[in-house]
Amino acid sequence: MPRRKPVENVCVTLFAPRFSPGFLRVGVASTNLIATGNPQAPVFDMTLSSSFADNYFRLFDLPQQFAVDPARLGERYRQLQGELHPDRHAHGSDLEQRMAVQYSALVNEAYATLRRPLSRALYLLQLAGMSAEEVAAQQVDGSFLITQMELREKLETVPTLVDPDEVLEHLVAEISADLEGEQEQFARAHAAGDIGAAASACVRMQYLDKLLQETEQLESDLMD
Structure with a gap:
């Protein structure tokens, strides 16, 4: 197969006229054409605009x-996916259909990120300029680590208990309360800059979050 060569000095900015004004406000795609040797079947390499892709909060009309x-997050998600449903673009150009697929994937990713507290916190740190490596390098207080070890030891003994339900229920409640406390601390610190x-x-x-998932998984396993 011959090597594809970029078409020189060709750049198309597509405003996606089939999308509603509410969707158009989100962003515009800049499209680079790549020659395939077959003018009837061009391949498109699409780069989503920064206004659409660079800030999920802006995409969902939410404060950062x-x-x-x-409820507002879910409503906006359904609105965006309604705009991007394949049926709405079945008679559109190949480019429009490809754009709809890419935008739909981005909306799904953004929704999944903002829906969960942990991924939302990590994303806010990313927007603040902190990489995942820098977050992971943060020092953790020794007393916190000791508490985590104690909770994990309790969790490991649960399968050996005759009646583990009460212990598991207590563990879930304790870990959930600790997690909510850390979420509140994050919210205050982030709001204060x-x-x-x-x-x-x-x-x-x-x-x-990891410990809570393991506890809930054990609870589910013991119920089976």
Whole structure:
């Protein structure tokens, strides 16, 4: 197969006229054409505009903060996906259909990120200029780590108990309360612009979120 060569000095800005004004306001795609040797079947390499892709909060018309309104998030998600449904673009050009697929994937990713507190916190830190490596490098207080070890030891003994339900219920409640406390600390630190403190709270959220998932998984396994 011959190597594809970029068409020189060709750049198309597409305004997607089939999308509603509410969708158009989100962003515009810049499209680079790549020659295939077959003018009837061009291949499109699409780069989504920064106004659409670079800030999920803007995409969902939400304030850039930790607390979100789940109902508003879900409503905006359904609105965007309604605009991008394949049936709406079945008679559009190949380019429009490809754009709809890419935008739909981005909307799904944005929704999944903002829906969960932990991924939302990590994303806010990313917007603040902190990489995942920098977040992971945050120091964790020794007393917090000791508490995590104690909780994990309790969790490991659960399968050996004659009646583990009460212990599991207590563990879930304790870990959930600790996690909510760290989420509140993150929200306060982020709102105050203290990104370092927010990152530290986020790391503790990661520990607790993982432990809570393991506890809930064990609870599910014991019920089977």
